[in-house]
Amino acid sequence: MNPCNRWLTFAGRVLLSLIFIISGLGKVAAPDATIGYISSVGAPFPEVAYAIALVVELGLGLALLLGFKAKFAAAGIAIFTLAAALLFHTDFSNQIQLVMFMKNFTIIGGLLLIVAYGAGGFSLDNRK
Structure with missing residues (x-):
């Protein structure tokens, strides 16, 4: 991999992971508010959903950032992001919700x- 591609893939991985890591830290800081929000949309077992969100956003988010088992981490986060889009952002009469739904699909x-294609440059998966 040429040096430019190493930096570009690293930057892409960092940018993709940050939204999940920052969101996970927000959930750690306000568990009751997060569980309340999950309950408000009618999701079953909001405490379990909260725990899953923490594992995905912090655990898999950090794995993606570091490029550790990046394919697995990215697949897990993608499934989680699809579920979040379908649970929380389907009121398409609300322009903000439509944008959030499309943002999730873009991610x-x-x-x-x-x-x-894997983790790319500067990753634990590709260390030499």
């Missing part, structure tokens, strides 16, 4: 590139 697209 899924980036994650699928990692599933297909």
Whole structure:
């Protein structure tokens, strides 16, 4: 991999992972508010959903950032992001919800590139 591609794939991985890591940290800081929001949309077992969100956003988000088992991490985050889009952002009469739904699908697209091609440069998966 040439040096430019190493930096570009690293930057892409960092940018994709940050939204999940920051969101996970927000959930850690406000568990009751997060569980309340999950309950408000009628999701079953909001405490379990909260725990899953923490594992995905922090655990898999950090794995993606570091490029550790990046294909697995990206696949897990993509499935989680699809579920979040379908649970939380389907009121298409609300322009903000439509944009959030499309944002989630755009993120899924980036994650699928990692599933297909791997972590890229400066990753634990590709250390030498």
